[in-house]
Amino acid sequence: MKAYFTHAVRDAIAESMRLDSTIFVFGEDIDKSVLGPTQGLVNEFSTTRIRNTPISEQAVLGAMIGSSQTGLRPIMDFMFSGFFYVAMDQIINQAAHTRYMSGGKVNIPIVIIGGVGPSGQAGSQHSESPHALLMGAAGIKVVAPSTPADAKGLMISAISDPNPVFFLMDVSLSGVSGEVPDGVYRVPIGVAEVKKTGSDVTVVCMTSTVAPALEAAELLSAEGISLEVIDVRTLSPLDTKTILKSVEKTGRLVIAEHGRRICGLAAEVSAFVVEQAWGSLKSPPVRLTWPDVPIPYSPNLELACLVDTKSIVRGVRESLVSEGSKIN
Amino acid sequence: MTNLLKNIDKGSAQEEHPQVRLYRMMSRIRAFETRAQKLWNHRTGPGPDGEVTEARHMPGFVHLSIGQEAIAVGVCTLLGEKDQIASTHRGHGHVIAKGGDVNRLMAELYGRVTGYCRGKGGSMHIYAPEIGVLGTNGIVAGGIPHAVGAALSSKLLGQDTVAVSFFGDGASNQGVFFEAMNFAALWSLPVIFVCENNFYTEWCNYERLNSGKAIVDRGMPFGIPSFQVDGTDILAVRDVTSEAIRRARAGRGPTLIEARVYLHCGHMEGEEVITGKYRSAEETTSWEVRDPIIQFGSRLITAGVCDQADLEQVRDEEKRRVEESLRFALESEPPGLEELTMHLFADEVNS
Numbered sequence: 040m041k042a043y044f045t046h047a048v049r050d051a052i053a054e055s056m057r058l059d060s061t062i063f064v065f066g067e068d069i070d071k072s073v074l075g076p077t078q079g080l081v082n083e084f085s086t087t088r089i090r091n092t093p094i095s096e097q098a099v100l101g102a103m104i105g106s107s108q109t110g111l112r113p114i115m116d117f118m119f120s121g122f123f124y125v126a127m128d129q130i131i132n133q134a135a136h137t138r139y140m141s142g143g144k145v146n147i148p149i150v151i152i153g154g155v156g157p158s159g160q161a162g163s164q165h166s167e168s169p170h171a172l173l174m175g176a177a178g179i180k181v182v183a184p185s186t187p188a189d190a191k192g193l194m195i196s197a198i199s200d201p202n203p204v205f206f207l208m209d210v211s212l213s214g215v216s217g218e219v220p221d222g223v224y225r226v227p228i229g230v231a232e233v234k235k236t237g238s239d240v241t242v243v244c245m246t247s248t249v250a251p252a253l254e255a256a257e258l259l260s261a262e263g264i265s266l267e268v269i270d271v272r273t274l275s276p277l278d279t280k281t282i283l284k285s286v287e288k289t290g291r292l293v294i295a296e297h298g299r300r301i302c303g304l305a306a307e308v309s310a311f312v313v314e315q316a317w318g319s320l321k322s323p324p325v326r327l328t329w330p331d332v333p334i335p336y337s338p339n340l341e342l343a344c345l346v347d348t349k350s351i352v353r354g355v356r357e358s359l360v361s362e363g364s365k366i367n
Numbered sequence: 368m369t370n371l372l373k374n375i376d377k378g379s380a381q382e383e384h385p386q387v388r389l390y391r392m393m394s395r396i397r398a399f400e401t402r403a404q405k406l407w408n409h410r411t412g413p414g415p416d417g418e419v420t421e422a423r424h425m426p427g428f429v430h431l432s433i434g435q436e437a438i439a440v441g442v443c444t445l446l447g448e449k450d451q452i453a454s455t456h457r458g459h460g461h462v463i464a465k466g467g468d469v470n471r472l473m474a475e476l477y478g479r480v481t482g483y484c485r486g487k488g489g490s491m492h493i494y495a496p497e498i499g500v501l502g503t504n505g506i507v508a509g510g511i512p513h514a515v516g517a518a519l520s521s522k523l524l525g526q527d528t529v530a531v532s533f534f535g536d537g538a539s540n541q542g543v544f545f546e547a548m549n550f551a552a553l554w555s556l557p558v559i560f561v562c563e564n565n566f567y568t569e570w571c572n573y574e575r576l577n578s579g580k581a582i583v584d585r586g587m588p589f590g591i592p593s594f595q596v597d598g599t600d601i602l603a604v605r606d607v608t609s610e611a612i613r614r615a616r617a618g619r620g621p622t623l624i625e626a627r628v629y630l631h632c633g634h635m636e637g638e639e640v641i642t643g644k645y646r647s648a649e650e651t652t653s654w655e656v657r658d659p660i661i662q663f664g665s666r667l668i669t670a671g672v673c674d675q676a677d678l679e680q681v682r683d684e685e686k687r688r689v690e691e692s693l694r695f696a697l698e699s700e701p702p703g704l705e706e707l708t709m710h711l712f713a714d715e716v717n718s
Contacts, residue, residue, distance in 0.1 A: 063523060087523075093553065098512045098546030105516020108501055109451060110524050128543075132506050133513070141494035142485030142702075143710035145502070178711050201713035276712075 042219040044212045045075030047187035048152075051194035052077065052114065054223050056084055059112060062198060063088050065099055066116030066152075073118055074154045075213060096126035100151070104133050107149045112198065120153030120207065121167035134203040135178035146201045150194075155183070156247065156297050157341050158210040163333035166341075168298035173205055174275045174307065180228055181275040183207040185249035187217040189272055192226030200228060207274075209246035209297060231278035233285070237265035240291040240355050243282055243308050245271050248295035248327075248346045255351040266355065274304060279311055286312050290321035293354040295346045300328040322361040325354045386672055387681065389444060389601055393436040393660050394682045396460040398689040399469055400431040400632070403459070403476065406693070407636040423697060426478050429490050432460040434599075434631035437659035438563050439464040441604030442531055445612055451499045451517035451530040453510035456491045457563075458503030461533055466498045473692035479699035486702050487710065501530075508534055508541035511560070515547045518558035518615075529557040529615040537568035539582045548621065552589040557615035559608065560586070560623045563598060565630045570642045586623030598628030599659040602666075629654035 042050065049072075056062045070081040070091055081089040092099045096117065103113040117123055123130060134147050157166040173181045180202055184190040190208070197204035234249065235256050244252040249270045256266035267285050271277065286292050292312055294305035305326035312324060329344040383391065403425070410424045432439065435457070443452065443464035454461040462472055467483075475482025476490050483493050491505035501517060504510035514532035521528040538544055539562055551558050562582050566573055579585070586593030592614065596607045604626055611622035631654070633639070664678045 061524070093546070093549055095543075095546035095550060097543040098515065098550045101509070101512020101543060101547070102516035102519050102550060105451075105453065105501055105513030105518075105530070106520040106523075107516070108496065108513070109517045109520035111516075111520045128506055128509055129512070133504075133509055137494065137502065138713065139710045140484060140488040140492040141502075141710075142483075142487045143713075144484065145494045145496060146713045148713075180712070 040219055040221060041216050042187050043214060043216045044187045044190050045078070045208070047191040047219045048076040048194050048206075048208065049078055049080060050219070051191040052198070053080055053083065055195055055198045056080075056088065058223070061110060062112045062114065063090060064114045064116065065090050065092050065103060067092060067094050067118055069116050072116070074208065074210060076116060076152055076208065096122055097129055100126045100129040101133065103149050104129060104137070104147055107147050108145060112148055114150040114152065114198065116152040118154060119165045119167070120155045120169050121164045123153055123169055130179075131176045135176045137178075138202070139178055147203050148201045149203050150197045150206055151203065152206045152208060154210040155207045156209050156211055157334050157345070160336055160338055160341060162336045166334035168329070170207055170274050170298055171303040174304070175302070178203070179275065180204045180273065181207060182228055182273050183209065183246050184226075184272060185209070185212065185246050185270050187215065187219045189226050189232075191219050192224050193228065193272065195223055196225045196228050199225075204228070207246070211247045226272065229273050229276045229278055231269050231271045231273070231281040233267065233281065234270050235266065235268040237267035237289070239265045239289055240293055240358050241267045241269060241282070241285040241289045242293045242295060242351065242355065243269050243271060244295040245274065245304060246297045248297050248351070251346065251348040252295055252351050254348045255355065258348070258352060259355060264355065264359070271304070277307070282308060283312065283316050286316045287319045290319050291358045292320070292324040293351065293358050294324065294326055295351050295354070296326070296328040297346065298329055299331050300326060301331055303328055322358050325358045327351060327354045384672055386667055387677070389440055390660070390663055390667060390678060391681050391685060392440040392444060392464055393601065393663065394685040395469065395688065396436045396439060396463050397433065397660055398682070398685040399459060399463060399472070399692070400433045402689045402693065403429055404431055404433070404632060404636055423693070425476060427476070427489050428635055428637060429476065430457040430635045431632045432457050432630070434654070434658065435563055435565065435628050436460055437601035437663070438561065438598045438604055438626045438628060441601040442559075442561055442608045445605060445608050446499070446529070446531065448499055449526075449528045451501050451514065451528065453501045453514035453517070453530070453532045454493075454503040455510065455533055455535060455538070456503065456505050456507070457535065458493060458533070459490070462493050462495060462500055462503065465495075465500055467495060467500070469689055469692040470695040473689070474696040474699050477696040477699070478701055479696055480702045481695065481699040485706065487706070508538035508543050510534070511538065511544055511547045512550075514558050515551050515556060518551065518556035519554070521557050522554065527616050529559065529612055531559045531561055533561050533563060535568070536562065536564040536566065536573040536577065536582060538562070539585060540576060545585070548586060548589045548591055548623070551621040552591050555618060555620035557618070558621045559611045559615060560621060562623070562625045564625050564627050566627075567630070567634060567646070569634045570638070570645045581625065583623065583625040591621050591623050593623040593625070595625045595627065598626030599657045599662060601659060601663050629657070631655065631658070
């Protein structure tokens with residue numbers, strides 16, 4: 040069945056809720072659901088389980104944490120991920136660290152949804168992509184699907200996961216539709232997907248850089264350049280094995296990130312590949328990211344931040360021509 | 368020795384007079400905290416009692432609750448095992464009053480594997496779901512919404528449990544406190560906000576930091592029944608808490624209690640080198656005569672519940688219990704290095 044990305048997320052929540060009466064969803068205006076992941080669910084589950092909350096991110100997330108310690112499986116929809124920052128204490132000091140600090144006694148099984156990336160001139164605060172910060176938090180999982188089918192399967196996995204899981208929805212994918220299997224199925228957390236096999240350059244991508252990477256592969260194949268495209272799908276814990284295996288084969292690495300540059304996905308992937316597959320590398324890793332700026336408002340500047348097909352093609356060429364430069 | 372006390376040595380606490388039991392719990396906390404104080408302050412040399420304390424070096428730093436025992440005990444002894452509490456950086460007393468095991472608590476302070484969190488949490492991060500402790504918390508006000516969440520579970524799962532959030536006057540200035548009150552009042556959640564106002568936010572008198580007349584007034588805008596109580600008077604604390612619990616269990620929502628109290632120790636041990644003296648002798652003395660344990664002991668004697676010797680015996684027993692906890696802690700192992708990367712995730716992914 041074909042479904043839009045956000046509807047696939049919604050269906051995953053609905054199907055999970057039908058099976059487990061301890062699942063409740065909380066958030067600002069989620070009965071209406073601006074970004075769509077809970078749209079219409081109130082009709083089936085009523086305001087008892089689809090609960091609009093005050094705009095009090097700290098208290099609401101804190102309450103989710105307390106409730107997850109006492110029998111609920113709460114899902115909290117933050118709407119835009121820029122709003123995570125309001126609740127940073129609860130996210131990192133509390134949700135992420137509790138299990139470790141408790142010596143493994145206390146689980147915090149919560150799912151936190153947030154829209155990431157620009158949605159079309161919303162300005163910086165509604166266009167954030169805070170995955171890098173979350174990846175370094177220790178104790179939370181972060182998933183970021185690129186297709187409706189993965190979105191549904193990863194959401195079902197997130198809901199049944201005993202840990203805090205951040206479900207990052209790239210808002211630019213909301214209107215993307217794709218084939219989605221019926222019923223309950225899981226896409227495993229922590230497992231990347233090789234979207235296309237190839238032999239010359241490994242392109243590691245995420246969310247809305249996956250489709251451009253596949254497009255770049257198509258374009259470059261006309262020139263006889265073969266890309267291996269890996270959709271990470273989960274940002275924490277990263278599937279390092281799949282990436283290393285690919286780079287060991289291709290010897291070249293381009294990372295296309297939907298987020299800023301410093302200490303991001305591209306930085307992390309570059310680092311562990313250099314550490315662990317140095318001998319296989321024929322050229323330095325190429326990082327394609329947003330520049331280290333807040334997302335600007337003006338449409339031309341906003342667009343200029345993003346990694347698109349063109350920049351991936353350029354990145355691949357750079358990787359191919361810079362043979363040997365790593366030893367200089 | 369009265370009959371009321373004859374079985375306490377055998378640990379049959381049920382047969383102890385309920386009020387003596389309260390005295391015992393307060394004495395246990397006092398014994399624990401004063402022992403921890405001594406251990407901490409003499410952790411790198413011979414102590415005043417002649418012990419060689421090098422081996423007893425207590426790691427980290429501790430925030431003790433000497434003087435605040437009547438609130439922890441007054442509130443927690445009214446709660447059932449399944450009722451939940453969320454505590455603070457000053458939380459040893461709350462854990463003990465909720466039924467905590469002093470051995471495991473002391474072991475946690477010493478970072479030992481037999482501690483409540485295998486030595487990985489420490490003084491400010493004690494998690495004990497087995498006795499309804501959601502956690503003590505190193506972030507001021509960080510635990511307040513957790514109690515609200517436990518109350519939410521209670522309501523949504525149709526249980527009759529209540530949750531208590533302990534916090535200090537410092538936390539009363541955190542935004543999440545107001546958010547949590549609004550949230551709890553909005554959905555009539557069975558939670559009790561207990562502010563232990565000891566008049567000092569760290570080392571600064573709270574009147575220099577809090578606007579308005581009193582912390583108790585801060586519940587009113589949310590329509591939350593709010594009460595100020597003498598936090599050195601355990602029976603007064605119990606009266607107001609009983610009423611709050613009754614209201615919560617009846618589905619009538621949250622209560623705010625401001626319990627005014629005073630610390631007979633500092634904000635944290637070892638503070639003098641940073642802070643010098645920041646409270647006047649008059650102030651300290653005026654509160655010392657209101658010591659909650661001495662006050663309550665006198666009342667028990669006056670009421671004929673027991674005599675001085677009985678109370679002394681209770682205190683001695685609790686001191687011995689704490690001494691035993693120290694032995695237990697010191698004989699326990701620290702966590703092995705293999706635990707460094709364990710416990711991050713429930714399914715131990717990548718760890």
